[in-house]
Amino acid sequence: TVSVLYWPDTPHCMASTRASDAPADDAVAQLQEADREVEAFIELNRNPDAVTQRDAVRTAVEEFVRRHGAQRRIALVTSGGTVAPLEKQEIRHVTNLSTGQRGAASAEWFLRHGYAVIYFHKTGCLCPFARHFQSGAFLDDVKWDPAAPDAAPTFSDVCAKAMREHRQFVVEGGLLLRVPLHTVVDYQLGMKTILETTRDTLASMEVSNARTMVYLVSAVADFYIPFNELPKDKIDSRPNDPSMTIHLKKVPKALARGLVGRLWGDGAFVTTFKLETDESRIDAKVLKHINGFDNIRLVASNLHATIRSEMKLHDTREPMNPxxxxxxESGELEEELVARVVAKHNEFVEGRW
Incomplete structure (x- = not known):
């Protein structure tokens, strides 16, 4: 049994009162310059028909935070992959693969811990509660009597629980806001819009943004082709040319330059994920990740070979003691992962970080 927790007595001090976290003037100037670069990247490469639209996202997030922000903590969970299109009318693309399993499962556990969750996800990836029905395997567990075709089918315990909790948290509680994305441009635009809107809405309510959890599980593309360099139509497959050369450019880094935790989501608690394929390199990569990104609090790392069975959680205060x-045996890794992340967030909100 999981108790649903609330924090109505949390002091509503503003995040900017954390003197140790307040950036100096030169750092502020660097953040503002980085923000302008990301904004220029978005405006130059945004597809007018994109699934992530700034005004719609801003309105939905503001309404969601105003409804829940005073009584509950907010968790922004990013999930699934991102793509970099190779044509304006996209047929082909470069993609960073992710099913969304970790993000969807984690979002469920944040809901059980009392958070209101903004689920920023790749279209078509697994989603909270629906993930239990998004593969054909669940049909094997549906029981139906062909002799009584009008009788209602019965489901496995897992599916029945998912339906009950979806009604409790989503339909009746309104505690899950789904925001779709497709491209890496959608991701940058959505992150900026969601975090800024959450920050500003909580500030107008005199609620500390330290109560916001940013949980970055998405597989984000590092490279893209500028929109004005994309062909309008599908790239031809030329039978006499056995190869094709593609020139990619680097996506501007929001997390590495402090935008996520120090500007867009100023004062929020940021948890990131690091996936590696070589065990001998993972500790060095995590340490480099932590030293390079001064706006994060936790790094969850794992190997591709054990992605479903084992993970390390690094506290940035003691990064090499994960x-x-x-x-x-029965259950899922995300249950303990989220419980530990929530415990760390408690320390942060209570000023013990």
């Missing part, structure tokens, strides 16, 4: 989290 907690090892393993999938239990």
């Amino acid at each position: 907690v090892v989290i393993r999938k239990p």
Whole structure:
């Protein structure tokens, strides 16, 4: 049994009162310059028909935060992959693959811990509660009597629980806001819009943005082709040319330059994920990640070979002394992962970080 927790007595001090976190003037100037670069990237490469639209996202997030922000903490969970199109009328693309399993499962556990969740996800990836029905496997567990075709089918315990909790948290509670994305431009635009809107809405309510959890699980593309360099139509497959050369440019980094935790989501609690394929390199990569990104609090790392069974959670105060989290025999790894992240967030909100 999981208790649903609330924090109505949390002091509503503003995040800017954390003197140790307040950036100096030169750092502010660097943040503003980085923000202008990302905004220029968005405006130059945004597809007018994109699934992520700034005004619609801003309105939905503001209404969601105003409804829940005073009584509950807000968790922004990013999930799934991102793509970099190779044509304006997209047929082909370069993609960073992710099913969204970790993000969807984690979002469910944040809901059970009392958070209101903004689920910023790749279209078509797994989603909270719906993930239990998004593969054909669940049909094997549906029981139906062909002799009584009008009788209602019965479902497995897992599916029945998912339906109950979806009604409790989503339909009746309104505690899940889904925001779709497709391209890496959608991701940058959505992150900026969601974080800024959450920050400003909480400030207008005199609620600290330290109560906001930013949980970055998405597989984000590092490279793209500028929109004005994309062909309008599908790239031809020329039978006499056995190869095709593509020139990609680097996507501006929002997290590495402090925008996520120090400007867009000023004062929020940021958790990132690091996936590697070489075990001998993972500790060095995590340390480099932590030293390079001064706006994050936790890094969850794992190997591709054990992505579903084991993970390390690194506290940036003691990065080389991680907690090892393993999938239990019955249950899922995300249950303990989110519980530990929530415990760290408690320390942060209560000023013990």
